[in-house]
Amino acid sequence: MSDGPSPKPELFDQVVNLCKRRGFVFQSAEIYGGFRSTYDYGPVGVLMLRNVKEAWWRTMVQRRHDVVGLDASILGPPQIWEASGHLQNFTDPLVDCKECGQRFREDTLDDPGTCPNCESKDSFTEARNFNLMFKTQAGPVAGSGADAYLRPETAQGMFVNYANVQTSTRKKPPFGIAQIGKSFRNEITPGNFVFRTREFEQMEMEYFVPPDEADKWYKYWCNERLNWYIDLGISPDLLRLRPHEDDELSHYSTSTSDVEFLFPWGWGELEGIANRGDYDLKQHAQHSGKALDFYDQANEIRYVPYVIEPAAGATRTMMAFLMAAYDTDTVNDEERTVLRLHPSIAPFTVAVLPLSKKPQLMEPAKRLFSELAEHFNTDFDETQAIGRRYRRQDEIGTPYCVTFDFDSLDDDAVTIRDRDSMEQIRIPLTGVVQWLRDNL
Numbered sequence: 180m181s182d183g184p185s186p187k188p189e190l191f192d193q194v195v196n197l198c199k200r201r202g203f204v205f206q207s208a209e210i211y212g213g214f215r216s217t218y219d220y221g222p223v224g225v226l227m228l229r230n231v232k233e234a235w236w237r238t239m240v241q242r243r244h245d246v247v248g249l250d251a252s253i254l255g256p257p258q259i260w261e262a263s264g265h266l267q268n269f270t271d272p273l274v275d276c277k278e279c280g281q282r283f284r285e286d287t288l289d290d291p292g293t294c295p296n297c298e299s300k301d302s303f304t305e306a307r308n309f310n311l312m313f314k315t316q317a318g319p320v321a322g323s324g325a326d327a328y329l330r331p332e333t334a335q336g337m338f339v340n341y342a343n344v345q346t347s348t349r350k351k352p353p354f355g356i357a358q359i360g361k362s363f364r365n366e367i368t369p370g371n372f373v374f375r376t377r378e379f380e381q382m383e384m385e386y387f388v389p390p391d392e393a394d395k396w397y398k399y400w401c402n403e404r405l406n407w408y409i410d411l412g413i414s415p416d417l418l419r420l421r422p423h424e425d426d427e428l429s430h431y432s433t434s435t436s437d438v439e440f441l442f443p444w445g446w447g448e449l450e451g452i453a454n455r456g457d458y459d460l461k462q463h464a465q466h467s468g469k470a471l472d473f474y475d476q477a478n479e480i481r482y483v484p485y486v487i488e489p490a491a492g493a494t495r496t497m498m499a500f501l502m503a504a505y506d507t508d509t510v511n512d513e514e515r516t517v518l519r520l521h522p523s524i525a526p527f528t529v530a531v532l533p534l535s536k537k538p539q540l541m542e543p544a545k546r547l548f549s550e551l552a553e554h555f556n557t558d559f560d561e562t563q564a565i566g567r568r569y570r571r572q573d574e575i576g577t578p579y580c581v582t583f584d585f586d587s588l589d590d591d592a593v594t595i596r597d598r599d600s601m602e603q604i605r606i607p608l609t610g611v612v613q614w615l616r617d618n619l
């Protein structure tokens with residue numbers, strides 16, 4: 180038995196309610212009754228999601244001389260998905276209950292003889308393979324020539340651009356191509372809030388390496404990726420790296436490990452790190468007739484690079500950060516909810532709170548807001564009593580609040596309050612930007 184932490188089932192509703200109440204995530208098309216499995220990111224959620232993606236981009240692209248970025252199209256022709264194997268293999272086994280008409284993924288049923296919806300026995304149809312890709316038509320003419328697919332992963336855009344990127348940047352393996360963007364899967368059983376949705380965002384990197392270095396780089400990326408979550412504040416107890424069993428491996432992979440997080444319902448995948456071998460480049464070379472290899476001049480050998488792929492979900496990862504950061508404590512006999520988010524992913528870095536709405540405070544407070552907003556995501560809140568405004572900022576994870584009060588007019592100083600310790604200090608108005616830089 181592991182003596183690590185146990186899942187906290189109550190955390191699920193707590194975080195979902197907070198997301199709606201404070202404007203992180205809304206059900207999509209809510210005024211029309213909602214559109215299942217799609218979500219809209221609200222004013223605070225969009226800031227946090229951008230911060231998560233920027234943190235990933237900084238680590239995976241900006242700080243590395245061996246990785247470049249790409250933004251490939253979402254729509255793609257059938258040839259890409261034929262070559263990648265998705266038309267053939269990207270399927271889940273689907274069964275229908277003949278009594279109630281509900282559909283299920285056969286491999287996720289607890290009891291394959293009983294319908295979980297109406298409890299009928301032996302009421303399922305034979306399983307059939309259901310392809311998870313969304314198919315559409317490109318252009319005004321219907322017909323097979325106009326078929327197109329919404330990408331189910333961002334990865335293929337990087338494989339089909341391998342030669343474009345390699346020749347335009349003159350990179351030599353080992354080097355990577357990274358991309359962040361939306362992917363679409365017609366999941367049979369979406370659920371658990373934004374954990375599994377039909378439209379979601381991925382952050383993927385394809386790292387092209389000499390074949391004999393693949394194992395070394397696979398281990399390297401497993402480590403790097405696990406540490407990324409820890410560096411951004413998730414406790415190591417809530418994370419684990421789980422190697423796949425042979426029968427779990429995707430059709431393209433020789434080894435895969437998942438970074439898993441302890442969600443309220445148990446361990447779940449945040450990211451997969453896969454050794455994809457030379458499968459993708461060889462498939463696209465064969466189907467397109469274009470060479471997708473590398474000539475190593477120093478050693479006078481030509482080879483098809485192997486690919487190590489760290490593939491993460493941005494939306495799912497944001498949810499994990501929210502769950503890991505959710506906390507409550509007691510302040511003046513009242514319960515306080517606080518998101519202990521790492522400052523670099525918190526929606527706002529700082530909030531400016533004028534103590535009163537009187538113009539003599541509002542005007543200089545707005546000037547301070549404008550100064551800070553040049554450097555940080557900054558909120559400005561003049562509504563309600565100061566204590567309630569602090570609670571609101573705690574609930575959305577703002578690390579620092581700056582209060583402009585009547586004394587500020589005389590001493591040109593402001594109060595900075597720390598989200599976690601709730602300690603307050605007074606510092607000169609002109610030093611706020613530098614103080615924040617030093618303390619973040």
Ligand code: GAP
Binds near residue numbers: 331333366378449
């Ligand atoms: N290119 C490999 C690939 O796409 P994947 O494990 O299917 O691998 C990578 O997806 C990550 O994308 C997952 O670890 C997860 O974080 C995210 N993801 C996949 N399907 C998702 C869904 N339906 N909803 C939300 N996130 C999803």
